[in-house]
Amino acid sequence: MLEVRDVGYIYQGKYQSIEALKRVNCHFAAGKFYAVTGPSGSGKSTLLSLLAGLDLPTSGEILVEGCTMAAMDRDKYRREVASVVYQSFNLFPLLTALENVMYPMELLHVSKATAAETAKRLIGEIGLGEKTYQQFPVMMSGGEQQRVSIARALAAGGKIILADEPTGNLDSANEENIVKIMKNLAHEKGYLVIVITHNPNVCEQADAVYRMRDGELRT
Ligand SMILES: Nc1ncnc2c1ncn2[C@@H]1O[C@H](COP(=O)(O)OP(=O)(O)OP(=O)(O)O)[C@@H](O)[C@H]1O
Ligand SMILES: [Mg+2]
Numbered sequence: 001m002l003e004v005r006d007v008g009y010i011y012q013g014k015y016q017s018i019e020a021l022k023r024v025n026c027h028f029a030a031g032k033f034y035a036v037t038g039p040s041g042s043g044k045s046t047l048l049s050l051l052a053g054l055d056l057p058t059s060g061e062i063l064v065e066g067c068t069m070a071a072m073d074r075d076k077y078r079r080e081v082a083s084v085v086y087q088s089f090n091l092f093p094l095l096t097a098l099e100n101v102m103y104p105m106e107l108l109h110v111s112k113a114t115a116a117e118t119a120k121r122l123i124g125e126i127g128l129g130e131k132t133y134q135q136f137p138v139m140m141s142g143g144e145q146q147r148v149s150i151a152r153a154l155a156a157g158g159k160i161i162l163a164d165e166p167t168g169n170l171d172s173a174n175e176e177n178i179v180k181i182m183k184n185l186a187h188e189k190g191y192l193v194i195v196i197t198h199n200p201n202v203c204e205q206a207d208a209v210y211r212m213r214d215g216e217l218r219t
Helices: 044-051 074-080 097-107 112-125 142-155 172-189 200-205
Strands: 002-012 017-028 033-037 059-064 082-086 160-164 192-196 208-213 216-218
Touching: 002 044, 017 044, 017 059, 017 216, 033 044, 033 172, 033 200, 044 160, 044 192, 082 142, 097 112, 097 142, 112 142, 142 160, 142 172, 160 172, 172 192, 172 200
Parallel strands: 033 192, 033 208, 082 160, 160 192
Antiparallel strands: 002 017, 002 059, 208 216
């Protein structure tokens, strides 16, 4: 589903440039749960942001179902195909949980009634009840917020979920729960799920683990 071919990425600053990725090759299949791990600064988040279509590689290419990202409408890709979940949840603080999950559908001009219905179903699927609908993020626990942000990522209907240390701020019970949800999405619903993690327990649950070091993939 996603193929990374000889990908390099250089952050070009005014006085210095940093080579964050060096000829990375790997691929990711639908229906699988992947972990990307490695020391701080090894290029994990950079790789994820390229997979998310936030920027293009400086060299090499990323293919989405055989099409090079460089030739794609990346705004559309980000809206409709790939969603990112962050460590800090990044929910909109002034919207309720339900409104947060409805938001991506509103961008796609889905009717309000349909969006609400789908959002309620997604909130149910990630294991939260009706009382969550009207809660604002500040009133929810970290684990609950992360589950809502997963529901929001699912709301756009894309089949790729990218997560940058999604359990980094959670205790181990919540971490287990989030990993279980992500694994289920891959194995039961056919999503491609890629999770950056420092946590060996999360790696253990993955179908495949990519290890990075100094911008390179180690196998
Ligand atoms: N916006 C930026 N501008 C310049 N250099 C950057 C930028 N973001 C990251 N880098 C550099 O690129 C390299 C890879 O960073 P990246 O954020 O991908 O690492 P990471 O593996 O996600 O680390 P961490 O585990 O700490 O999140 C590092 O040397 C970092 O300093
Ligand atoms: Mg990072």
